[in-house]
Amino acid sequence: MTHKLGEHIGDWIAFPTPGRVEVRTGKVEIGQGVREALTRIAAEELDIDPAQIDLISGDTARTPDEGYTAGSMSISGGGVAVRQATSAARALFEAAGRGEGRPDYWALSDSMDLDRPVADFARPKSPAAYVLTGTGGGGRALNAQVKGAAFIHDLEMPGLLHARMVRPPWLGAEVKRMGEASAGARVIRDGSFIGVVCEREADAVAAGERLALTTLWSKAPGAGDPLDIIDRSNEPAPLDDAPISVTASRGFIAHASIAPSCAVAMWDQGRLTVWTHTQGVFPLARSLAAMLSLDADAVRVIHAPGAGCYGHNGADDAAADAAMLAMATPGRPVRVQWTRAQELTSSPMGAAMRTTVSASLGADGRIATMHTGVVSFTHVRRPGVGGVNLLAGWLRAGGAVDPVITGPMPAASGGDAERNATPGYDIAETSIWRTIVQHPLARTSALRSLGAHVNVTALEGAMDASAALTGEDPVVYRLRHLSDPRARAVIERVAAMAGGCAPGSGRGIGYARYKNVAAYCAVIVETELAETLRVTRAWAVVDAGCAVDPDGVENQIEGGIIQALSWTLKEAVNFADGAPSGAGWSDYPILRLDETPQIVVEILQHLDQPPLGVGEAACGPTAAAVCNALAALTGVRTADLPLTRERLARALG
Amino acid sequence: MSIGLTVNGVACLVDADPGQPLVYALRNELDLKGVRFGCGDGDCGACAVLIDAEDRQACQMTLAEAEGKSVTTVEGLVGPDGAPGRVQQALIERRAGQCGYCLSGIVMRLEAMLRRGERDRAKIIEGLAANLCRCGAHARILRAVDDLLATP
Known part of the structure; x- marks a missing residue:
């Protein structure tokens, strides 16, 4: 009888050699620390040393299909799955073994049938028995990386060929005249899909540069700046005559990973194998x-x-590039690596959007109605979501751009553009209006926290503006609208840590429960305004339910704060001649190490509660806190992001 | 044409295009994959290595320009027993990274500054501003710097 991979214990775990345990997961390491947390969970349930575990992750031939590693669900979904499966394995061995304590897995494994349903045997430990879950230290995590451990960029295999891509200057451009690559380079072309393949990497780089310089493309149609569509889109006026109205907006945001996207593919005897840093091996394979x-x-x-x-960055597209090139070089693996300019301009972008929150107050000073209007480019354009959605598929001859999904993502997934547009506060009457705009030159998809970055900024701005109108302290005012004790706890604690954020202090607060179902996070920042707005200190409190790897949770919150500060203070992709402009980092500055605030993070630990996704939780609250701090400092409320020197000068007159 | 240089203390002859950027020669000819390619423009610091005692970005010089020099990479800071070097150890202890891709360059930049005898925190942070980190490990990296400065 066949079963769905992942239903049986043996899909997740094996004991191949004495002393070693193989644990298989569909979730993948994308820098969020999932390997450390999943290893800990498995070791905990099996009562073994984490160093005994070999974690196999994201392989369509070996691991369960857990979809995308996205939406802050690595631990709340993937971690719980590993806990169930490994606890089931232990229960099975215990039943077969004799005596007390940990079974001798390796002595028993030959005679053990692991092809049994996880659901029938899963018996996770009681939180009171945890030894590895919720304890400090993440010492192992970086041991290998600081010594030069291999990334996908470093894969070696016999006969490896090196490739570079030549990209059209704008989406839809056609080749007018093909240029020339250097001698010895093989040019592989299919419509507007162009790559060069060489034996040596330095030769591929030179050939790609030469071909790009000498190839002529059709001119952009002059379709204008995609951002104008947001400006022209007017949502219907709110029903009531709302005294409070706060707008937040941002332009397009680049993923701006430090490494250019890379992939290796091999086409051999009718089979294609692709090595990739995708978030979803199964959807990409399909x-x-x-x-x-x-x-x-x-x-x-x-x-x-x-x-x-x-x-959703360039990883999947690079994988498709490598696959297309490999099909033309049978029997030889091809490694393709993008240029920095390609990484910044031909990856999908985070969606530009604008959110307006209108609120009215009751006689008691509390918010009585809140209406949220969201205008946004799509956040949902991953491979397999509504189409193939791979750049190579769009560029090649006869290829066509997959249509944009404009309908909302299920609320159970946290929504997309309207993510966190529903206030997490006790408000009697709320409504959301949402529209998705599109433009042929703007390719957008999922970027950390989706709409929550801007929505939380607008919502929390409205909370502060309402507090100011009633003359109340912003912390006290928020607490008046919160009955959820866990929400109250993160706000009360962060206020105590920072010593409050009274008006005039240059401090601001932001709070949200990510997706309204994941981690609770409250952030206070302290700012200084000189030539630019600078954030000098940040305090954050997070309730992630059971924080399996607390130092990993802190790392995610700190990283989320830094990245959100960077988006909020500095980042927007500029368009020129129909395409994202910018050849390098000087065109797209991000927050540098000499702009680092002091950061203090505290976790409110609940070992007896389910784990709550934390990776994206800090983004909205951080941006909101910055805009609220600016308003506290200057009396001017603006959230027209990024808050660059030029925009601040305009806003502050 | 062969280029002679010393890499992580070992004399090497590299038989490859001398005009290619050093970053590719180190990675592909000498298999030092700990040297990371980030931008190729000298803007991100991911490929920083030591050339003699100086921190240089390996995408901004050719293999030929390294002739006769001593090149040190992250692999060269690891002890014979596999023990990490002092800067590597400080970053491990603070878990000062997420993906870790930028850390090779940060390790080498810090190592160069410490070898020069730099002990001024502000100057060290100014030096680190040449290295980009996108995961946002900034505050942790600076805590590791403080640990290093607290060690005589």
């Missing part, structure tokens, strides 16, 4: 099979770590 008209079981996709990933 999209590649569809794009290349291959049988699904002819495509194997294997995850290898890339640099930090914060959403």
Whole structure:
């Protein structure tokens, strides 16, 4: 009888050699620390040393299909799955073994049938018995990286060829005249999809540069700046005559990973194998099979770590590039690596959007009605979501751009553009209006926290503006609207840590429960205004339920704060001649180490509660806190992001 | 044409295009994959290495320019027993990274500054501003710097 991979204990765990345990997960390491947390969970349930575990992750031939590693669900979903499966394995061995304590897995494993349902045997430990869960220290996590451990960029295999891509200057451009690559370089072209393949990497780099310089493309149609569509889109006026109205907006945001996207692919005897830093090996495999008209079981996709990933970046596209090139070089693996300019301009972007929150107050000073209007580009354009959605599939001859999904993502997934547009406060009457705009030149998809970055900024701005109108302290005012004790606890604690954020202090607060179902997070920042707005200190409190790896949770919150500060203070992709402009980092500055605030993070630990996703929880509250601090400092409320020197000068007159 | 240089204390002859950026020669000819390619423009610091005692970005010089020099990479800071070097150890203890891709360059930049005898925190942070980190390990990296400065 067949079963769905993941239903049986043996899908997750094996005891191949004495002293070693193989644990398989569909979730992948994207810099969020999931390997450390999943290893700990498995070791905890099996009562073994974490160093005995070999974690196999993201391989369509070996691991369960757990969809995308996204939405802050690595631990709340993938971690719980590993806990169930490993606890089931232990229970099975205990039943077969004799005596007390940990069974001798390796002595018993030959005679053990692990092809049994997880659900029938799962018996996770009581939190009171935890030894590894919720304890400090993440010492192992970086041991290998600081010594030069391999990323996908570093894979070696016999006969490896090196490739670079030549990209059209704008989406939809056609080749007017093909240029020339250097001698010895093989040019592989299919419509507007162009790559060069060489034996040596330095030769591929030179050939790619030469071909890019000498190829002529059709001119952009002059379709204007995609951002104008947001400006022109007017939501219907709120029903009541709302005294409070706060708008937050941002432009397009680049993923801006430190490494350019990379992939390796091999086409051999009718089978395609692809090594990639994708967030979803199974959805990518299905999209590649569809794009290349291959049988699904002819495509194997294997995850290898890339640099930090914060959403749907160029990883899948690079995998598709490598696959297309490999099909033209049978029997030889091809490694493709993007240029920095390609990484910044041909990856999907985080969506530009604008959110307006209108509120009215009751006689008691509390918010009586709150209306949220969201205008946004799509946040939902991953491979396999509504289409193949791989750049190579769009560029090649006869390829067409997959349509944009404009309908909302299920509320159970936290929504997309309207993520966190529903206030987490006790408000009698709320409503949301949402529209998705599109533009042929703007390719957007999921970036960390989706709409929550802007929505929480607008909502928390409205909370502060309402507090100011009633003359109340912003912390006290928020607490008046919160009955959830866990929400109250993070706000009360962060206020105590920072010593409050009274008006005029240059401090601001932001709070949200991510997706209204994941981690609770409250952030206070302290700012200084000189030539630019500078954040000098930040305090954050997070309730992630059971924080399996507390130092990992802190790391995610700190990183979320820094990245959100960078988006909020500095980042927007500029368009020129129909395409994202910018050849390098000087065109797209991000927050540097000499702009680092002091950060203090505290976790409110609840070992007896389910784990709550934490990776994206700090983004909205941090941006909100910055805008609220600016208002506290200057009396001017603006959230027209990014808060660059030029924009501040305009806003502050 | 062969280029002679010393890499992590070992004399090497590299038989490859001398005009190629050093970053590719180190990674592909000498298999020092700990040297990371980030931008190729000298803007991100991911490929920083030591050339003699100086921190340089390996994408901004050619293999030929390294001729006769001593090159040190993250692999060269690891002890014979596999023990991490002092800067590596400080970053491990603070878990000062997430993906870790930027850390090779940060390790080498810090190592160069410490070897120069730099003990001024502000100057060290100014030096680190040449290295980009996107995961946002900034505050942790600075805590590791403080630990290093607290060690005589």
